[in-house]
Amino acid sequence: MKGNWLLPESLADVLPAQARRIEELRRSLLDLFRTYGFELVAPPLVEYIDSLLCGTGSDLNLRTSKLVDQLSGKTLGIRADMTPQVTRIDAHLLNRPGVTRLCYCGPVLHARPAGLLSSRELLQIGAEIYGHAGVEADLEIIRLALESTRLAGVKDVRLDVCHAGLVRSLLESDPAARLRADEIMVLLRDKDMPGIALLGSGPDALAAETVAGLAKLPQLYGNADAIGRARSVLPALPGVVAALDTLESLLAELDDVSVGIDLADVGTYGYHSGVTFSIYAEGWHDALVQGGRYDDVGRGFGRARPATGFSLDLRKLAGGLAPPAPVPAIRAPAVRDSGLRDAVQELRHEGQIVVQVFPGETATHDEFVFDRELVQAQGRWVVRTVA
Numbered sequence: 001m002k003g004n005w006l007l008p009e010s011l012a013d014v015l016p017a018q019a020r021r022i023e024e025l026r027r028s029l030l031d032l033f034r035t036y037g038f039e040l041v042a043p044p045l046v047e048y049i050d051s052l053l054c055g056t057g058s059d060l061n062l063r064t065s066k067l068v069d070q071l072s073g074k075t076l077g078i079r080a081d082m083t084p085q086v087t088r089i090d091a092h093l094l095n096r097p098g099v100t101r102l103c104y105c106g107p108v109l110h111a112r113p114a115g116l117l118s119s120r121e122l123l124q125i126g127a128e129i130y131g132h133a134g135v136e137a138d139l140e141i142i143r144l145a146l147e148s149t150r151l152a153g154v155k156d157v158r159l160d161v162c163h164a165g166l167v168r169s170l171l172e173s174d175p176a177a178r179l180r181a182d183e184i185m186v187l188l189r190d191k192d193m194p195g196i197a198l199l200g201s202g203p204d205a206l207a208a209e210t211v212a213g214l215a216k217l218p219q220l221y222g223n224a225d226a227i228g229r230a231r232s233v234l235p236a237l238p239g240v241v242a243a244l245d246t247l248e249s250l251l252a253e254l255d256d257v258s259v260g261i262d263l264a265d266v267g268t269y270g271y272h273s274g275v276t277f278s279i280y281a282e283g284w285h286d287a288l289v290q291g292g293r294y295d296d297v298g299r300g301f302g303r304a305r306p307a308t309g310f311s312l313d314l315r316k317l318a319g320g321l322a323p324p325a326p327v328p329a330i331r332a333p334a335v336r337d338s339g340l341r342d343a344v345q346e347l348r349h350e351g352q353i354v355v356q357v358f359p360g361e362t363a364t365h366d367e368f369v370f371d372r373e374l375v376q377a378q379g380r381w382v383v384r385t386v387a
Contacts, residue, residue, distance in 0.1 A: 004138060005125070008120075009120075010113040010120040011120055011121055012119060012121075012342075014315065015366070016365075016366050016367050017323070017324050017326075017366045017367050018318060018319075020324065020367060021318045021321070022123065022134070022315060022318045023337075025051055025152055025314050025317060025318060026105055026123070026125060026314055028151055029125055029148055029151065029152070029314075030079060030103065030105060032144075032147065032148060033103040033127050033144070034103075036101065036127075036140070036144055037101050038102060038127050039100075039101060039102055040103055040105075041089050041102050041104050042104065043079075043082060043085035043086065043089060044085075045078060045106070046067075046074065046076050046077065046078055046079070047079065047085065048069075048075070048076060048077070048303075048306075049064070049066060049074075049076060049077040051088060051301075052064065052077040052079060052085070054088070054297075054301060055084065055087070055271070055296075055297035055300040055301075056081075056084055056271055056272075058182065059268060060081055060084075062111065062112070063080040063081075063110045063112065064078065064079070065080075065109055067079065071176070073207060077089075078109045079108050079109070080108050080110050080111070080198060081124070081311075082104050082106060082124050082126065082311070083126065083128065083294075083311065084297070086102050086126075086309075087130075087294075087297050087298045087301065087305075087307060088249070088298075088301045089102065089215065090102060090130045090258065090298060090303075090307075091298035091301035091302060091303035092303070093375070098131055099132050099137075100130045101128070101129050102127070102128050102130070102133055103126065103127040103157070104127075105123070105124065105125040105126075105314070106124060107122065107123055107124070108121075108123075108309055109122075109126045110122070114309070115285075115286060119313075121316050122313040122314075122315060123223065123313060124311050124312070124314075125198075125311065125312060126291075126309055126311030126312065126386075127144055127307070127309055128307060128309030129141060129308050130298070130305045131305055131307075133295065133306035135246055135249055135250055135275075136307070137308050138246075138274065138275045138293060139253055139254075141291055141309055141310055142159065142161075142250075142254065142277055142291070143277060144310070145277070145289050145291055146279065146310075148289070148312070149279055149289065153321055153322075154320075154321075155281065155282070156258075156282060157257065157280065157281045158257075158258045158260060158279070159257050159259045159277060159278075159279055159286075160259075160260045160265060160277060160278045160279075160280065161247060161251070161260070161261060161262075161274055161276070161277045162261070162262055162264075162267070162275075162276045162277070163237030163243035163244075163246060163247050163269045163274060164266055164269075164273055164274060164275075164276055164293070165239050165242060165273035165274055166239070166243045166244075166263055166266070167184070167185070167214070167266045168239060168269065169237045169238070170213045170237070170240070171184065171269070172239070173237055174206055174207050175197075176204055176205065176207065176319070177206050177207075177210050179204065179270070180199070180206070181269045181270070182205065182269065184196075184214065184269075185215075185269045187199075188217060188218065188251045188266050189264070189266070191218040191264055193215065193218060194214050195323060196214050197211070199295045212234050213234055216230075216234055217234075217263050218264040220233075220234075220261070220263040221260065221263065221291065222260065222261060223261065224248075224251050224261065226261035226263065227244050227247055227248050227251075227261065230244055230263060230266065230382070231244055243274075246274065246275060247261070247275070247282055250275060265278065267292055271294055272293065272294055272311065273293050273295040274292065274293030274308070275308070276290075276291070276293070276297065277290070277292060277310075281320070282334075283320035284316065288312060288320070289311070289317070290311065290312075291308070291309055291310025291311065292308065292310075293306075293307065293308040294307050294309075294375070316380045326365075326366070326367060326368055326369040327367055327369070328368075328369060328371045328372070329352075329353040329355055329365075329369065329370055329371070329372075330354045330355070331355055331357055331370040331374070331386070332344055332354050332355065332356045332373065333374070334356040334358045334359065337381075339376075339379075339380070339381050340374070340376075342381075343374060343381035344356065344374065347374075347383070353368060354374065355368065355370070370386055371385065371386055372384065372385055373386055
């Protein structure tokens, strides 16, 4: 059959050198998370769709692939995001008092690619803090996300922050706006000024002051001065004031990174509830890391909790890094000799890479460069540098 090696659109194999790079990143990042006190969990790839989408927005529903369980006849979903699963574990299975820090890593599948250059299969890694509503948790998550990119070797990152409480406060002050929340979020994400202006006309028009506030958000971006400008042009609703106060205190602590403000980058209405952030870097066409606060999403699992976290795609992260260099290795013959067997075993126990070359084999590797070889000299097997 011709073409049986082809993969579905927006899916790809990962070849040896890149697969090693991804695995090394996975191990090093999970080790980093552990130093912060995060515990590793591993939820299943597939769940009942009601559980998988509990407390999330319509965007995740559209990204989730569905199938029928042959045992129960119920609809299952292949996860498109691991965060709701980790929230379920915190709320229902662990049910601990106080603060819980959880981390995770695993594959997720998107029914459609998120963008033109995006893959449908991601290797998602992330960390979540449950049980603390203060800005201290937001700051820890942001610092961990930044340290994760630095550990991976990403240079000159830029952090963009926003606060979902701004737009939430505006919408909740206007019943007509609440009914059109999803539409408004799309207009803000696209910074569609004509579309925002049209919200004030028609039978389901928003109040004039609501439209005026929404129209200001796409113009409020740049450095920390954007917070001061926001105070002067946005309505002084309690939620707006609290959100700007939180952002101001957060930026005062983040003095070691380039920080930008974009008050129209509002996340997902009904899901994000507080500080949201994205990390950008040269070499990646869109956000490398995304995170934010999503309080009370665990309510659907029986326990509402303050929550904040971040995630990134390890495949995407590795794809923007410089190609991995070949690893030094030792070449050895594949002959029947007890001394050779013992020498090879000892070297491997020391962590050395030893490749035994079969008779007549022409060794070809993308990952390894043979800078040494195992040879027999005076009845002993010794390592010799390859000229």
